[in-house]
Amino acid sequence: MSTIKNIGVLTSGGDAPGMNAAIRAVVRASLYHNLKVTGILRGYEGLIQGDFFPMDGKSVANIIQRGGTILKTYRCDAFRTKEGRAQAYKNLKESEIDALVVIGGDGTFRGADIFSQEFDFPIVGLPGTIDNDLMGTDFAIGYDTAINNVVNAVDKIRDTAESHDRLFIVEVMGRDSGLIALRSGIGVGAEAILIPEAKVGLPQLFHRIETGRKDKASKIIIVAEGDEGGGAYVVGEALKEKFPKYDIRISVLGHIQRGGKPTCMDRVLASRLGVAAVEGLLEGKTDVMVGQINKEIVFTPFSQTTKHIDAEKITPAWLRLVEILSM
Amino acid sequence: MSTIKNIGVLTSGGDAPGMNAAIRAVVRASLYHNLKVTGILRGYEGLIQGDFFPMDGKSVANIIQRGGTILKTYRCDAFRTKEGRAQAYKNLKESEIDALVVIGGDGTFRGADIFSQEFDFPIVGLPGTIDNDLMGTDFAIGYDTAINNVVNAVDKIRDTAESHDRLFIVEVMGRDSGLIALRSGIGVGAEAILIPEAKVGLPQLFHRIETGRKDKASKIIIVAEGDEGGGAYVVGEALKEKFPKYDIRISVLGHIQRGGKPTCMDRVLASRLGVAAVEGLLEGKTDVMVGQINKEIVFTPFSQTTKHIDAEKITPAWLRLVEILSM
Amino acid sequence: MSTIKNIGVLTSGGDAPGMNAAIRAVVRASLYHNLKVTGILRGYEGLIQGDFFPMDGKSVANIIQRGGTILKTYRCDAFRTKEGRAQAYKNLKESEIDALVVIGGDGTFRGADIFSQEFDFPIVGLPGTIDNDLMGTDFAIGYDTAINNVVNAVDKIRDTAESHDRLFIVEVMGRDSGLIALRSGIGVGAEAILIPEAKVGLPQLFHRIETGRKDKASKIIIVAEGDEGGGAYVVGEALKEKFPKYDIRISVLGHIQRGGKPTCMDRVLASRLGVAAVEGLLEGKTDVMVGQINKEIVFTPFSQTTKHIDAEKITPAWLRLVEILSM
Amino acid sequence: MSTIKNIGVLTSGGDAPGMNAAIRAVVRASLYHNLKVTGILRGYEGLIQGDFFPMDGKSVANIIQRGGTILKTYRCDAFRTKEGRAQAYKNLKESEIDALVVIGGDGTFRGADIFSQEFDFPIVGLPGTIDNDLMGTDFAIGYDTAINNVVNAVDKIRDTAESHDRLFIVEVMGRDSGLIALRSGIGVGAEAILIPEAKVGLPQLFHRIETGRKDKASKIIIVAEGDEGGGAYVVGEALKEKFPKYDIRISVLGHIQRGGKPTCMDRVLASRLGVAAVEGLLEGKTDVMVGQINKEIVFTPFSQTTKHIDAEKITPAWLRLVEILSM
The missing domain is CATH 3.40.50.460 (Phosphofructokinase domain)
Structure with a gap:
């Protein structure tokens, strides 16, 4: 693994409140570690189009409280093709971006999983989806x-x-x-x-x-x-x-x-995971999503994040609780 | 006109935020003028069913900030019949209620108009409708x-x-x-x-x-x-x-x-109109809606409140404003 | 009066929610009338410092819902001096700005009144103050x-x-x-x-x-x-x-x-007054504040906006209302 | 331990949003288990004064979204005295209340700890404090x-x-x-x-x-x-x-x-803990607070809930996070 000097960050899939707080944390953590950080617009679409721009502290000023995502998002079909991903890789190399933080849901991570392995490219994912339907984290950013x-x-x-x-x-x-x-x-x-x-x-x-x-x-x-x-x-x-x-x-x-404005919990979660993603990359983590389980930071391989989660998160105890309370 | 000693209050039609503030004001104003005040549940339906209860200061404590209506509301067909209205009048007489404040929209006022004339019964209406589609007031309670x-x-x-x-x-x-x-x-x-x-x-x-x-x-x-x-x-x-x-x-x-919680403007408007309705009844007003036009209290006959209002409230100047702003 | 081709806009005094909606309306109305529009940062301070930048439709995209003011504001002492104002005038001339819209409260208008007369410079003011303590408008932007x-x-x-x-x-x-x-x-x-x-x-x-x-x-x-x-x-x-x-x-x-986010009423008021200010300038209005009284647009000389307003807005009827309701 | 047939519920200490959701859950869970449930007003003060009233499903209708506590709360000195507690016990016996759920913070639990032991009286506590300064639960009701x-x-x-x-x-x-x-x-x-x-x-x-x-x-x-x-x-x-x-x-x-209205998280937490408190009492738990740690229900002796919690909840990792993000 080569040393990481420039981290690209993108948001993908449906927007979720707290994505901006996550972007901000990725940028701040990168600057803290003296890394460059590059914003990529419109998710994988921007990766393929080369829609990149350098970010600094000011780029993320006063965004922690805003819904949506300043990096915009997009549902990109081209990234599902080998050609699309090859173009994306080419763009990253040309811009000397040597690692990615991708913020999104299961579709985002499936793409990241393939890309990361195909090109041996360091990627850490952040769970950003209001549905909260991901393994590897108690809560996804946006759910609260x-x-x-x-x-x-x-x-x-x-x-x-x-x-x-x-x-x-x-x-x-x-x-x-x-x-x-x-x-x-x-x-x-x-x-x-x-x-x-x-x-x-x-x-x-x-x-x-x-x-x-x-x-x-x-x-x-x-x-x-x-x-x-x-x-x-x-x-x-x-x-x-x-x-x-x-x-x-x-x-x-x-x-x-x-x-809408993210809740405090979503802002804190996004902030914490954003920093952990950057530091995870620096420690050599890749092809994983960073989540929070029982208050601890946990890294889970992308391939394991998108399994069916109902059995774990919707337990019989919860269903019984609903029954008692709805009397 | 006989002296008014007991005012009945009801809400009718679709609920609107601020109706509770209006009820509170009617009750407080009645007490201020040493009148009895009687709550009538579910609008004209409760009038026909005789669903009455005495109200005091405590009945309206801590409701100014609540959406909906504590008196409940109902779309009542029976009040459109002569028999229904006769029963309503009988109930009012038996309970010694000698005036009504009705809070609602155009359907409410059409019923009040007929009833008021049919039985020579003092009624003042308050405009309570989110649609704001009433003549005789700049704003109806709930619109803001x-x-x-x-x-x-x-x-x-x-x-x-x-x-x-x-x-x-x-x-x-x-x-x-x-x-x-x-x-x-x-x-x-x-x-x-x-x-x-x-x-x-x-x-x-x-x-x-x-x-x-x-x-x-x-x-x-x-x-x-x-x-x-x-x-x-x-x-x-x-x-x-x-x-x-x-x-x-x-x-x-x-x-x-x-x-949801009414805005400050809806609370203030409802409070002001509620007091004006009670004092209007005491001054002999009947068969009218109390509204606010250009900051002044105005009483408008029920029959004139339900005309088409678009020409007055949606002027060409407003449409031009939309065009300029949406560039 | 020379023809107006370039309108400068600034916010001054304490910030008030809805100022951004007003700025947006000034910009949109200027573009609608094929005028240039120039943003001036930090109120009169920016006028003196020459902190100007050209604005277009994009400059005011997605700001209608934001509190504060994107043009920033400042309490500027230098504008109270003849030298300060002379410098401001010089900057305006050099940048070919030939009219001003100033958004603020009584201090803002006192400054505008002097400047407007001193240099025969067209200025229209918008009432932006949460205190609502201005003559010439029922409501100031931010009060609601x-x-x-x-x-x-x-x-x-x-x-x-x-x-x-x-x-x-x-x-x-x-x-x-x-x-x-x-x-x-x-x-x-x-x-x-x-x-x-x-x-x-x-x-x-x-x-x-x-x-x-x-x-x-x-x-x-x-x-x-x-x-x-x-x-x-x-x-x-x-x-x-x-x-x-x-x-x-x-x-x-x-x-x-x-x-915080402005209410709908503040956004609508600011939008309407912002357009009226630009069109007022085009019609030759100057040294006036544009307000809304009884639903109508009204222009009031700056010198008359800052009188004591209590007698008009806090009437005995309001005080009596408070007494009845607080029982 | 005698069989529990009637559970008393009170709130004590500073009010916290979500207390009403907790009261509701205690009442609903009691009814689900065919128990009587008795409301006690103003915390320990009401316990000493005998301010009790029977609660049913309707008592807690439509309160889950309200701030404050319908049972009211009070800082009661008399409960710190042996006489006060003896009077409280007498009242409970006379009203045939045979267990208590107390909702509050550390002061509440210190009182409950003494009382529970002094009279061998079953008590389970719910953490209700915006400060979140209790051991035995990740989050107290009201903190979020x-x-x-x-x-x-x-x-x-x-x-x-x-x-x-x-x-x-x-x-x-x-x-x-x-x-x-x-x-x-x-x-x-x-x-x-x-x-x-x-x-x-x-x-x-x-x-x-x-x-x-x-x-x-x-x-x-x-x-x-x-x-x-x-x-x-x-x-x-x-x-x-x-x-x-x-x-x-x-x-x-x-x-x-x-x-203010409790957040969804506070409502869910309060609902879950309220049910767990009642079921804990039925299983013989006493002199404990019920909390949630790492998503699981946990019972912690009152005496261990009020230790200094900073070392556990404010870790160096959190302080480092603050430093990185505030750059």
């Missing part, structure tokens, strides 16, 4: 902000639900994972949470509503995007048919979950 | 909170739009009026605002996008629910066809616009 | 955000006050004016509001507390910085002595009132 | 909300600091611990964080400022209440003397840190 965005939105919906004695079905993000639904559902005091992992079907939902407390003015049912019962509209239609006298409304929260 | 809810949500979407160089179409509330879209659209710095009143069709929208600044990373188009171009999805499909290389996303904000 | 900042902060304090049955004295900004205290005090449901204009002394405050409802768990007293009873600490000491068994706490809100 | 409150407040101050090129000294809570300062300081991107544990004196602070990047427009220094350098005012005076040309301001955040 996303669940707080959901909680704040549903608190508002609760006001209306209480005023009208309504049942609301609220669909939250999480295409393959119920993690956003689970935590935010507990946070808003949901009467039911439908997530793919729990296999709660409509019959159980009907049963829960029928046997639930009758003195409740409002009901909120949180549905994960990817729930097998179908999205909020499918659940809504079924409930309207089963309980025709209920006043039922549907709300799909959509993109508001993703943006 | 709603547009701030939109602005806060779209600020988050802007983060994502900027990160991905995307065009977002965001649908906001306002079935018959573009007032929420107009103000919140200016507030978020929208690249275009589609409202029924402006008759901006798709060709003009296409033109604006084609001739707009090319160096803009993101575009936000605000569409009022009731825009004649169709909702956000119709606009979205047309744009995707016309601009196939744009990355276009759609977000329907829905119920999050309605709830 | 500031009172919402106060309301959000005191809502939090109310949680603690209710939990502990405490009396809180909260000091808010407003050195010469009780306008922030008045509106925010109504907004938080304060039990008393002490403002210079109302001349409520400690004996009346004692009386109000002694005769107030006994079933209130918490009490919040809002004190304007400039209240003649002294700041929050003086009031606090007096109350502790008079009511030794009360659990009394003091909170001085300070600088958090000033910053 | 408090640091987010700080971050949101300081983000606003940053707007002003950037606009004026100012240095702000911001004092945050934490009488004996720098934990709030540490995390929120990282979260706001502070240029320096002064905490008791780090022993950074004024000379080091001067050095850091002198050697720091010169291109920074603003500086934020976070000072913990209990920092040995003295509070914000002492630090401010020293800095003003050392750097007379800096524009230095001071802000003491005070009580706004404590209140």
